[in-house]
Amino acid sequence: MSTRILHTADWHLGARLIECDRHAEHEAFVAWLLPQLVALRPDLLIIAGDIFDSANPPQEALTLYYTFLSELARKVKCRTLILGGNHDSPATLHAPREILRALDVHVVAAPPADPAAALLELSDAVVCAVPYLRERDVRTAQPGQSADLVAAAIREGIGRHYADILARARAIAGDRVIVGTGHLTATGSTASPSERTIHIGNLGAVDAACFTGFAYTALGHIHRPQRVGAGNSVRYAGSPIPLSFSEVDLPKEFRVIDIAGGQLTQHAVAIPEFRPLRRLTASVATLAAELARHQGTAGGVLEPWVELTVTDGRTCPDLDRQVREAAAPLRLRVLKVLTPAPAAGAGGADAAPPPRSLTELRPEDVFAERLRRETIDPASPESIALTQTFHELLGGLYDTAPAIPPEAAP
Ligand SMILES: [Mn+2]
CATH class of the missing domain: 3.60.21.10 (Metallo-dependent phosphatases)
Known part of the structure; x- marks a missing residue:
């Protein structure tokens, strides 16, 4: 037995x-x-x-x-x-x-x-x-x-x-x-x-x-x-x-x-992969080829979903359109396009992080950003106490309130 x-x-x-x-x-x-x-x-x-x-x-x-x-x-x-x-x-x-x-x-x-x-x-x-x-x-x-x-x-x-x-x-x-x-x-x-x-x-x-x-x-x-x-x-x-x-x-x-x-x-x-999730990196010049290389095959698994990092994306005013047009005929879907800041020394004064959409942010991130705008030093006891209190509130909300959306990726 x-x-x-x-x-x-x-x-x-x-x-x-x-x-x-x-x-x-x-x-x-x-x-x-x-x-x-x-x-x-x-x-x-x-x-x-x-x-x-x-x-x-x-x-x-x-x-x-x-x-x-x-x-x-x-x-x-x-x-x-x-x-x-x-x-x-x-x-x-x-x-x-x-x-x-x-x-x-x-x-x-x-x-x-x-x-x-x-x-x-x-x-x-x-x-x-x-x-x-x-x-x-x-x-x-x-x-x-x-x-x-x-x-x-x-x-x-x-x-x-x-x-x-x-x-x-x-x-x-x-x-x-x-x-x-x-x-x-x-x-x-x-x-x-x-x-x-x-x-x-x-x-x-x-x-x-x-x-x-x-x-x-x-x-x-x-x-x-x-x-x-x-x-x-x-x-x-x-x-x-x-x-x-x-x-x-x-x-x-x-x-x-x-x-x-x-x-x-x-x-x-x-457990097999039912839908490929792919993190790809390309430049504006190579993104179409890179996407094409990773498109799904007919039949079998679900079409791949892609997070695309375009290294020089900030230099391209119509990046969204270019990505959309490159992806349109392919068997894949681009869910997210990241345009990292140029390396220090290369890009000049534009050091602010790119604005992120709400779906990418967690409540904790929004609170941290709010503290930053108050110019509260993140290492200060005040900031630590405020963050602790916020997390306690959040813990209570997650336990009881279904209205809080599930945490967005990542
Ligand atoms: Mn869990």
Whole structure:
């Protein structure tokens, strides 16, 4: 007898890149994943948070989610564990929880009132369901606490949560192994810029030692697949599609964990590229040829999306038109054109950064720019205190207000 667990995370259904929605890629991913699951026959599929990109996902993202789960129930008949991530709204994920239970889909978007409800029993493992822990889940707010004390309290609270659930799992596990889950930043992991700052500026990052005692810990939040700490037992599955141009070079995979006789083995399954995202660099003179060289082929994958840097773009008054005309006959789409400032000494006095569009800016960037315009020294205690307060406000908004748009790439 053995038990097989599949570990994936950070689907971000409903996500957009600049102005373009990623639905076609998510559809292609799900269409690819289902036969994989049919072939692999897992006992449990874990999606470790950020199943959706926002608290109010678009209808087509919800449709894809429910269609996937019902196909899974029909064709694979495995159990599924859906964890809430920092992008997910616990209320949105929990709304269909009871009806999903009929499909053996277990949704844990916030820590349950009864801690025993966070334990999933399989024949060879007990799985501890730990969603993204919001500040209110792990500590009592103390007005006037310094940032260091807040950080320590969050870390302690997260550590307590894992120690408690591990003890509960041990009490019922017998000779079964214990598998942990989570959606957070664990130190020793390498982030990519499109992960929304978790907690307050990573104050809640925990050490991998937090997961001692779990035979395997299935994590979400960091989009680069990787192990955390010294061993191989704490892992991020990574996101199945690159969520920003900064993620184009990251490998994409999901993990397969096999447990038999108290022993655990694991391997990765590479996820193919459904739409190439390309970062290209050219001059005004070479951009047409460079774009043509990277256009997609007929059939097969979706047409490539391109971020184009035009090194001498600032010298060209009708750059937009030139790019548009060069791209028009090609099987690709240019999403973003960057025109870097000439190297120091070459361009003269024009040192101001190019204006960026709102879709490229994060709220943190706008606030930093506002401080800069007030000529507040970014290293001053005043600036640090203001930024800290702003991040606290922002953290609260992300937790509760669906009106805040998902973080734009990068
Ligand atoms: Mn996340």
